[in-house]
Amino acid sequence: MMKYIGFYWNVLAPLMKGSIKKRFGRDIADKAIKNGKEKYRYILEKANDLGNHNPLAHNAYFAYAFVAAWLGCDKALTPEQMGDVMGDVLHKVGFLFSTTDMNKKSHVEKYKKILGKYIDWQSENLKKYPSSWKMYVDDVPNGFSYHFTSCPIAATCKKLGFPEIMPPLCQTDHTMAAIRHGKLKRNGTIADGADICDYWFIGDKDNFQ
Numbered sequence: 001m002m003k004y005i006g007f008y009w010n011v012l013a014p015l016m017k018g019s020i021k022k023r024f025g026r027d028i029a030d031k032a033i034k035n036g037k038e039k040y041r042y043i044l045e046k047a048n049d050l051g052n053h054n055p056l057a058h059n060a061y062f063a064y065a066f067v068a069a070w071l072g073c074d075k076a077l078t079p080e081q082m083g084d085v086m087g088d089v090l091h092k093v094g095f096l097f098s099t100t101d102m103n104k105k106s107h108v109e110k111y112k113k114i115l116g117k118y119i120d121w122q123s124e125n126l127k128k129y130p131s132s133w134k135m136y137v138d139d140v141p142n143g144f145s146y147h148f149t150s151c152p153i154a155a156t157c158k159k160l161g162f163p164e165i166m167p168p169l170c171q172t173d174h175t176m177a178a179i180r181h182g183k184l185k186r187n188g189t190i191a192d193g194a195d196i197c198d199y200w201f202i203g204d205k206d207n208f209q
Helices: 008-025 028-045 058-072 079-092 105-125 152-160 163-179
Strands: 133-139 144-148 182-185 196-202
Touching: 008 028, 008 058, 008 079, 028 152, 058 079, 058 133, 058 152, 058 163, 079 144, 079 163, 105 144, 152 163, 152 182, 163 196
Parallel strands: none
Antiparallel strands: 133 144, 144 196, 182 196
């Protein structure tokens, strides 16, 4: 199980509630958040431990908060509609990430260092926490690229019986790229049946094909 950390739910819940209320009405919004916290705890209890100080664990905590709100309203929203809510929320918190500009080489190098921290963590901890992401960095002519051969978020959603929420969750990668003034070039995701989740980020001013 993953350790319960209330920070993620506490930050995202009011933002999700506001988006759901605006798009789909107060009743669904109230239900999503009222029941969502319990669902959040449930998901974390069922999810495999990703390890202490895992540099990527925050991605799972964020994702499971979105899923919990969706389950909290008894899936009254389609996965696509919940995806719209995810987009609303990410743009609300986007100021935290918008200072990163993928058009700037120095910013790209800084992001590569973040990836390096996970590679270091992975080499020391993956045997103990095999459910975590298995990351490999790729060589590309510009921007930066990496891929995963496993995804704990997709695995958890499949195990618990709601894999249909994964496509909008995966779409948030494109949203986050745009917030960071970039574009994500992707061929597939594990959730969609591909062998890997591939990521190739370039600046939004880059015309590379």
